[in-house]
Amino acid sequence: MPPLSLLIKPASGNCNLRCKYCFYHSIAESRSVASYGIMDLPMLETIVKKSLEFADKQCTFAFQGGEPTLAGLGFYKKLIEYEKKYNFKKVNIQNVIQTNGLVINDEWAQFLSSNRFLVGISLDGPKDIHDENRVGSGNSGSFNKVMKAIELFNKYNVEYNILSVVTAHSARHISKIYNFYKKNNFNYLQFIPCLDPLGEKPGNQKYSLTPERYGSFLKNLFNLWHQDIMTGNGISIRYFDNLVGMLLGYAPESCDMKGHCSCQFVIEAKGGVYPCDFYVIDEWYLGNIAEMGFADLRESPNAKKFVKASKHIDNKCMQCKWFSLCRGGCRRTREPFEDGKPVLNYFCPSFMNFFEYAGSRLQEIARMLSGRFL
Numbered sequence: 001m002p003p004l005s006l007l008i009k010p011a012s013g014n015c016n017l018r019c020k021y022c023f024y025h026s027i028a029e030s031r032s033v034a035s036y037g038i039m040d041l042p043m044l045e046t047i048v049k050k051s052l053e054f055a056d057k058q059c060t061f062a063f064q065g066g067e068p069t070l071a072g073l074g075f076y077k078k079l080i081e082y083e084k085k086y087n088f089k090k091v092n093i094q095n096v097i098q099t100n101g102l103v104i105n106d107e108w109a110q111f112l113s114s115n116r117f118l119v120g121i122s123l124d125g126p127k128d129i130h131d132e133n134r135v136g137s138g139n140s141g142s143f144n145k146v147m148k149a150i151e152l153f154n155k156y157n158v159e160y161n162i163l164s165v166v167t168a169h170s171a172r173h174i175s176k177i178y179n180f181y182k183k184n185n186f187n188y189l190q191f192i193p194c195l196d197p198l199g200e201k202p203g204n205q206k207y208s209l210t211p212e213r214y215g216s217f218l219k220n221l222f223n224l225w226h227q228d229i230m231t232g233n234g235i236s237i238r239y240f241d242n243l244v245g246m247l248l249g250y251a252p253e254s255c256d257m258k259g260h261c262s263c264q265f266v267i268e269a270k271g272g273v274y275p276c277d278f279y280v281i282d283e284w285y286l287g288n289i290a291e292m293g294f295a296d297l298r299e300s301p302n303a304k305k306f307v308k309a310s311k312h313i314d315n316k317c318m319q320c321k322w323f324s325l326c327r328g329g330c331r332r333t334r335e336p337f338e339d340g341k342p343v344l345n346y347f348c349p350s351f352m353n354f355f356e357y358a359g360s361r362l363q364e365i366a367r368m369l370s371g372r373f374l
Contacts, residue, residue: 003058004051004294005264007277010039010063010071012269016102017067017142020133020205021165024066025280026197038071041078043271046290048082054294055091062096064277069103073111080115094118098163100134102142103150109152119160120190121149125177129170133207161188161236167207171217174365178224182235191221193347198278199336202346211373214348229365236262240362246325247366259327261310263303265294275299275306277313278332311316313343316348322355 012035013028028034051059059078063071076097083093097112098120112119114246123146124130131141162181170177173363193209196202203210209217221237242252252258263286266274271288274280279319285290286300297303310331317328317347328334329351334342345351 003053004055005050005060007062007064007264007266009065009268010068010075011066012036013066014070015065015067017100017134017136021194023195027280039269043262045082047267049086050289050293052091053087058092060094060096064098067100068097069099073108100142101146102154104149106152109156109296113156113158119158120163120165122158124164124170126180128179129173132169133167158205161190162186164189165194166191166209167194168209168213168219171209171213174217174221187235195332211347211349214347215353218350218354219357243325243362244366247363248370256330257327261307261331263298263307275303280364314344316344325355326351
C-alpha cells in the first residue's frame with residue numbers, strides 16, 4: 001500500500017478567530033450540520049488503530065480546523081499514546097498540526113517539540129496586514145498572540161513553517177511581507193490564494209484576488225526569492241520549490257499541482273470522511289471511519305466520482321506550453337463546473353503570465369541544482 005495521509009478536524013469548524021476570508025466557515029454553513037463539535041477519544045483511537053493497520057511504511061496524521069488546538073492538549077497526548085499502542089508494524093509516523101497560535105503556551109510548545117510535530121502557523125505578514133483579516137471577537141487583531149507563539153516555538157525548538165493567505169490587499173505588499181519574514185528568520189513559507197465561497201462566482205469579496213493581481217504577486221515574490229537563491233541566501237517557498245522539483249523530474253508533493261485529485265481522507269470530528277479539505281460538504285460524504293475501512297472509502301462511488309471529474313482537461317490547457325508545470329491547477333479554482341466538468345482555472349491568466357516571466361529562471365535554478373547532485 002502507498003503511504004497513508006489523513007487530514008483530521010478534531011474541533012470541526014470551531015475556531016477562536018473569525019478570519020474574514022475563512023473558506024471552512026462558508027463550507028460548514030452549507031452543510032446540514034454546521035459543526036460536529038469536538039472529536040471524542042474513542043473516535044481518535046479508532047482512527048489511529050485503523051490507520052496503522054492499513055498504512056505501509058509511513059502514516060501522516062495532520063490536524064487542521066477550524067482550530068485544532070481547541071480539542072485540548074490532552075487530546076494530543078492521547079494521540080501519542082494510541083500511536084505507541086497500535087504501531088505493531090513499526091510504521092514511520094509523522095504528526096502535523098496547522099494552528100493560529102492563540103492557545104500556544106510553554107506546555108504546548110514543549111509537547112510539540114518533544115513529540116516532533118511539524119507545525120504550520122498562520123501569519124499573513126506584519127501587524128497591519130495580518131490584522132486586516134485574521135481577527136477575533138470585537139474585530140481585534142491576532143498578530144501579537146501569533147508572534148508570541150512563534151517566540152515559544154523558537155524557545156523550545158519546535159519545527160514550524162509559515163502559512164500565509166494571499167488577499168487582494170496583501171498581494172500588493174509582498175516585498176514588505178517577504179522582508180518582514182526574512183528579518184524574523186522565517187525560512188519556510190507557503191503562500192496560498194484566498195478562496196471565495198464555494199459555488200460563488202469569484203471576485204466579489206473585498207479580499208478576493210483577481211487573476212491580474214495574483215499574477216503580479218507571483219512575479220514580484222519570485223523576483224525576491226530568485227535574487228536570494230542566486231546570492232546564496234535562499235529560503236524555501238513551497239510553490240517555487242515544487243516547480244523546481246518538477247523540472248528536475250520529481251512528482252510535486254503539493255496536491256494542487258498534480259493535475260488531478262486523489263482521495264485525501266479528510267475526517268471530521270464525528271468520523272465523517274470526505275475526499276478533500278475544500279469539499280467537506282454533504283454532497284461529497286464518503287462514509288464514516290468507525291464503520292468503514294480506508295480501502296472501502298477509497299473505492300466508494302463518491303470518491304471515484306470526485307477523482308474522475310478532476311481529470312477533465314480543458315483544450316486550452318492541452319495546447320499551452322506550460323501545461324507540464326501548471327497541469328490545470330487546483331480543482332477548487334476551476335469552480336463552478338459547467339455540464340458537470342471543471343472549467344478553465346480562474347487563475348489561468350496568472351499562471352501563464354508568471355511562467356512566461358519566470359520560466360527561464362526556474363529552469364536555470366533546476367540546472368544549477370542538478371549539477372550539484374552529479
